[in-house]
Amino acid sequence: MAKKKEAGQRGSHTVALSKTLFVRGCQCHKSLWLHKFKPELKDEESPETTARFAGGxxxxxxxxxxxxxxxxxxxxxxxxxxxxxxxxRRTKEAMEGGAKVIYEAAFQHDGIFVKVDLLRKRVKGWELYEVKAGTSVKDVYILDSALQYFVLAGAGVPLGKAYVVHVNTEYVREGDVDLGSLLTCQNVTKEVKGLQAEVRSSTEKMRAALAQKKAPSIDIGPHCFDPYECDFQGHCWGHIPEDSVFDLRGKGVDQFALYYQGIVSQADIPLDLLKGKQKQQVQATLRQEDHVDRKAIRAFLNQLSYPLYFLDFETFMSAVPPFDGTSPYQQIPFQYSLHYQKRRGGKIHHVEFLAVPGEDPRKALLKSLLAAIPDGSCVLAYNSAFETRVLKDLAGRYKGHRARVNRIVANMQDLMVPFRTRACYKWEMKGGYSIKNVLPALVPDLSYSGLEIANGGAAMEAYHVMCAVKDKPEELAAVRGALLEYCKLDTLAMVRILDKLYQLAS
Ligand code: SF4
Incomplete structure (x- = not known):
């Protein structure tokens, strides 16, 4: 029934547009068409997208x-x-009734419906405010504002300035949130006015695309990721084989240029087009060949000392800083897992910490961590820049522990290094060196598959779920269990990867 109605709409030139459709259409007409008529083809929403919408x-x-x-x-x-x-109707009544400020005011013009986040009456006309959880004014935000300006002007609203409101990452919370410091209002009136003709022609083209019986024939391209990760990639990228040009890692060839020439599989790339790590990747994949530089691996291993501590943090972030001393989108640690061995090949011990939901976890986490790691110990992390940043933030906040924390940072080694430098490269890593690439290639019997939480984004989302269900013991226990299991696997994976490196170096 619903489908019949949509087919009728497609034949009409009054196909309705909205802000959401317009922004989608500016990225790709095919995405616009699929969103309107084939939403069932969308990919499952990622935890990152869910978090982005919630933050917005x-x-x-x-x-x-x-x-x-x-x-x-x-x-x-x-x-x-x-x-x-x-x-x-309610918007019209509010404006006629003398309202000075309207939230989510609704307007329609030329078949386009928009809601304005904030509308404020000034002497020179109504000011428009488009509120974004982003940290700067992006082109897509200005386009969004330009559409609203177009609709309101067309609807006969006397207009003043247009602003994009975004988050100021320099803000540091102390006490109650200071909204005037957290949010920055940037005047985009000039840009918005300059885009009016483009908005008109874009909406006409979008209507023409929506009036087609079939999805527009648009090939994949950089537009699939810019300005947003398109949620139809599962549908549009289905023809790309495994080990394609898009799996090439590092700097080098223009992947889309190769694809548009009909070179899709890595096996089809003329080797003389490739250099450095990309050439190594393709050759290793085609020959199913590994590369092991024992000398370089030994040099890395020689920097480690025992007892050795394998550390991993899970963090969450929020557009609105939740605690004193935090900034928007700061990574706030709520969990750690720590495996340790007193001597090489010795018994594996484990310590962990998981925050009490709703409480500032930083002080308790730091106290627990400092009690678990003896002063002067060697600490190993995977991509240690992340753990280092978290530790430095903690040192900045809890100055009494600064010296201890700084010594942990000074004694930290990065298990990612032998893989990033390709001292150890297995063809199954497909050019990547994240722990998710390395673990299945080196330790196939240990896997993240089947875990309820299988990546950092899902862990971050789980933290928010944990806070939401803090008064429901059964649900809380389930989320805590899943988080503990995931983080523990991260550090156990490091223990096993290091074992493998010792074997390869010997
Ligand atoms: S995946 Fe790419 S081509 Fe397909 S709809 Fe999205 S943006 Fe368009």
Whole structure:
């Protein structure tokens, strides 16, 4: 039934557009068409995307307090969507009734429906504020504002300036959130006015694309990732084989240039086009060949000393800093896993910490970690830049522990180094050197598959779930169990990878 109606809409030139559709259409007409008519082909939403939407909603609601006392035109009421006509009518009534500030005001012009995050009445006209959880003004935000300006101007609203409101990463919270410091309002009026003709022509082209019976024939390209990761990649990229030009890692050839020439599989790339690590990757893949530089591996291993501590943090971040001394999007540690061996090949011990949901975890985590790692010990992390940054943030906050923390940082070694430098390269790593590439190639019997939480993004999301279910013991226990299992595997994987390196070096 619904599909028949959509087919009818496709034949009409009054196909409705919205901000969401417009932004999608600016990225790719095929994405626009699929979103409207074949949403079932979308990829599953990633934890990162879920977090991005949640952050956007939180900032959007918070930003209303920049101009308090406004009138909200809700999108939903009592769990039901408010009909668009009602939203339009209520907005009109609010403006005519003398409202000075309106949140989520609704407008329609030329078949385009928009909601304006913040609308403020000034002497020279209504000011538009588009609120984003991003940390700078991006082109796509300006386009979004330009569409709103186009619709409001077309609807006869006397307009003043247009602003993009974004998060200021320099802000450090102390006490209550200072909204004026957390958010930056950037005047984009000139840019928005300059885009009006482009908006008109873009919407006409989008309508033409939506009126087609089939999805526009658009090939994959850099637009699949810019400005957003398109959620139809599973559908559009299905023809790309394993070990393709897009699996090449590091600097070198232009992957899309090769693809557009019909060179898709790595086996089809003329080897003289490749250099350095990309050449090594392709040759290793084609010959299923490994590379082991024993001397370089030994040099790395010689830097380690025992007792040896294998450390991994899990962190979360938030657009609104949750605790004193934190900034927007700062990585805040809530969990660590620590395996250790007193001597090489000795018994493996394990210590772990997981935050109490809702509480600032930093002090308790640091105390636990310092008690677990004897002063002066060698600490091994995978991609140690991350652990180092987290530790330095903790040292900055808890100055009494600064010297101890700095000694941990000074004694830290990075297990990623032999793989990043390709002192050890197995063809199954497919050019990558993250632990997720290295573990299956070196230690195939240990795997993340089957785990409820299998990557850092999912762990971050699980932290927020843990806070949301903190008063539901059974659900809380399940999330905590999944987090502990995941983080423990990260450091156990390091223990096993190091064992393998010793074997390869001998
Ligand atoms: S995956 Fe790429 S080609 Fe396919 S709809 Fe998305 S942006 Fe367009």
């Amino acid at each position: 909603n939180m900032i959007g609601e918070l930003a209303r307090d920049l101009f308090p006392g406004g009138l909200l035109i809700p999108f939903e009421e009592d769990g039901e969507r408010v009909p668009l006509e009602d939203q339009l």
